[in-house]
Structure formats: C-alpha cells, structure tokens
Amino acid sequence: MHLDIQHIIYLLSSVTFILGLKMLSNAKTAKNGNSLAAVGMIAAMITAIVFQEGAVSSLVYGLIFAAIALGTVVGWLTAKRVQMTKMPELVSLFNGMGGACAALIGLVEFHHYVGDSMSISVILAGMVIGSVSFTGSMIAWAKLNGKIKNAIRFPKYNILNTIILIGLFVYAAWMVWTGTGSEMHLYVLFAAALGYGILFVLPIGGADMPVVISLLNSFTGLAAAFGGFLYGNQVMLTGGILVGSAGTLLTLVMCKAMNRPLFNVIFGAFGAGTTAASEAGPQGNVKEVGPSDLAVQLNYSKKVIIVPGYGLAVAQAQHVIKELETILEERGVEVSYAIHPVAGRMPGHMNVLLAESNVEYDKLKEMDDINPEFAQTDVVLVVGANDVVNPAAKTDPSSPIYGMPILDVENAKACIVNKRSMKPGYAGIENELFFRDKTQMLFGDAKKVLSELVAELKALD
C-alpha cells in the first residue's frame, strides 16, 4: 500500500512538471506553471524520504535534512539577491550544481553495481554527462561574468576535443566491457569528463553562451534521467527526459533566432579568424552629440524608437530609460522599444529588465514587427547595443555575423548610438553604422548620459 501511494505521488509530480513546462511557454500562465512544478518537486523529495523501506540511521536523516536546509537557504538567498542583469550566469551556475549532483551519484554508486554491466553503463553515462555539464556550466558562468574574457582556443581545438570525446566514450565502454571495479579507472574517467566540459565550452565565444547554457541544461536533464533509470525512479526519469528533450528543442529554437546553426556554435569560430578583416574595417569620422543637443532633437521628434542592449543592462539604466520614455510621451512623442531576439545576453533577457522598470509590455516590439517602422522614425536611440544593429550582418559576407537578422536602424532619419567608447561589441567586430552620416555618437555610461538627457529635457519645458 505504501509503495502504491509513493508511485501515485511520483506520477502526480511528473504531471506537474509537464504542465508546469507547458504553462511556462505562455506569458499569462508562466508564473503559476513555475509554482506548480515547484510543488511537484517538493512532493517528490518528501516522498523519496518518507517512503524509504528498511531501517535508516538517524545520522543519515540528519545529514539529508542538513543538506536540504543549507541548500534551500543558500539557493533562496542567492536567487533573491542577484541583480537581474546577472541572472543568465546564475542560471548557468544552478545548472552546474545539478550536473555535479548527478556526477557525485555516479561516483558513489559505481561500487554497488560492479559486475552488472547494464547498471554500470547507466552510472557511467550519468556521471560523464553530469561532469561535463558541471565544468561546462562553470566556464559559461565565468564567461558571462567577465571572469574569462575571450574565447580561448588551443591549436586544432576541434580535433582535440573530438578525440577526447571519443576517448571518453571508448574508455567508459571498455570499463563496462571488462567489468572493472577499479577506483582508479573511475576517477580517471571522472577527471577526463570534467576536463572535457572545460575544453568544450572554452573555445565558444561569449555571444553564443545562451545557446551553450541551454544545451548544458538539457545535458543535466539527461544525466538526471540516467539516475532515474538506475534507481527505477519514474519521477527522475520523466523530469530528466522532459528537460533533456525540451532543452534540446529550445537550444535549436535559440540557434534559429540567432541564425546560427548549432554546429557552428560548437565548432565554428565566432569572432576568430576574422581579426584581419576587422582591422581593415570601416574607418572614418564619427560625429559626436551631447545631451543638450540631443534633448532638443528628441523634443521635436514625432516618433522615437529605443534599441536597448547589454550596455543598458550593465549600466543599470533601465529605470532612467523609463523616465526618458515618460517625459517624451508627455511631450507627445511616440516611443517604443525594438527588442532583438538576442538583445542582452539571453533571449528575453531585455524584456525582463525593462519589465522590471515598469515599461509597458505593449511597447516592447519584436524585431520582425518593428523593422518596417524604422523608415517612419525620426530618431533611433541605440543604448549599449552593437552587433544587433551592425549592417555588416547584411552586407558583408566575410563578417562573422553575416546572416544574423538585425534591426534596420539605418533606415531611420537619425540614429543616436550611446556607447562608452568606440570599442567593438561582444562579437569583437567593427560596426560601420557608427561612421554613417546619419549616425551621431553619444559617448558615456548609459545611466549617466541618459540622466543628463532627462535633465536637459526637463529644462526645455
């Protein structure tokens, strides 16, 4: 009877995961979907503890509760305190923790199943995938954080990585085949998997990190599913496979939004091998504009489109930009925001940031909807965005971002670009937009210059 209830709860938990994920893909139901899945998760965790058969020492219970309590407090506080701009790297961090958890399970369980080749295969697969996901996520975290600045590539890194990957597979297969119970082999495999995770993500450019995190996310799901297979635990299996499958699709959808095939993300050199081209890139004079002149220009415009980018997020300028919007609207200027699918560091990241500062949802326009509007726009204000407005994506087949859909800001009557300096954007390439006749540069920290701009606008009244 006990066991039946256990399975019913696991079944219900699985259903909450499916429904939760379904609801998460719709803006209206997303929040409830997340809560629903959370409830299912708590139920699954309690069930696992309560319905354990046989005697369990109080030491074990104590350790479990202590670990859960500590994990809850640390997880809760970290998630509550993180700035919204730092959110993508936090997701990566949490993903890595799940991967590490799966890897540790494999590390411990290995001894208990020596001789059972099927179980050993499942254990090793879970351990290897979990380890790769762990170190890979840590590197992705460090990259988004700015701790690792550039893509680091060893000579022939593609071949090297492929050899290591095949090596991992062969080594694990050999361990299963020989039925070895040797700890040495287990630890060598563990270390090699950790190493592969690092080498796998290290050469990938920062702009592609969202895709990588999504991919590693589905890896961790897969690792969890292998754990479910090992324990014959359905809720781990359903949850893991669900995320593995949905995560893979999400990865592909993201790739499509960026017009970058997954293969190119993993094996391609984004921003590398084109350094020669960028050095010979567009040169010329840039026109500068100050806040006071710009204030006048904006004051007499009819239609203004703001293009926010990661620079806005870094400068925490989302509240100032809302203030600017309010003032302009009061003066009868029509203001909307053009959101590139990969604005910020992750798809949807910019929407979250702007929503935080109460920008109305309807004012955030997606790329395909707003592109035809630029021609009727008086002023486009590009704040901390660069690659997503780079015309080279359309005109220069040698450019690494060639083919990526961009916002057609060049069609507007005037284009103001706010940047801290003339340094190239995340993809590491020059932007000829800055040298165009219609373009004026507004140099400085986004929050600072936009505050000045707002002050100037107020003074104009």
Added chain:
Amino acid sequence: MNDLIEFFTINKEMIFIVILMIFVGVEVIGKVPAVLHTPLMSGANAIHGVVVVGAILLMLNTQPDNYLALGLGTVAVFLGTLNVVGGFVVTDRMLEMFKKKK
C-alpha cells in the same frame, strides 16, 4: 544481443517512458515566443533538479559507517537542493517582472 533483449524486457516500462517523454518535451515547448526563452530555460533548469531525489535515495541506502559515501552524498543533496530552490526562485523572480506590467 541477448543482453540487449533482456535489458529491454526488464526495463520496458522505463523505455516506454523515455520515448514518450521525448515527444512530450518537444510538444510542450512547441511555439514558445522568444520573450519567454530565458524564463523557460530557467524553469527547465529547476525541473532537472529532480536529480536531488536520486541523491536522497543514495543517502538513504548508504551504510552509516561509509563516511566517504555519506560525505559525497551529503554534498550531492546540497547541490541538488541548490539547483531546485535557486532554479525555481530565480524563475519566479523573472516572471514577477512580467506580471508587474498590469
């Protein structure tokens, strides 16, 4: 070959679940707007934290005198919980931002 057939026979329910869940996962994500990619990824991230259940089962089946296994298991439960709690809370915070607009 016999091993494989045996494996399938023993685990056929599990294999059914795997195959069906792959399709469910694809169906569920279907037509998600780009705006929701980040919260969705974050939510999925929290859900794979279900691996913590495995860590709990591991602990429950470990002998109290196997200190290495207990130590690693405790760390695994901690990390898994971190994944679950952090994942759900951060997703909730993201979605909170969307809701405020009304």
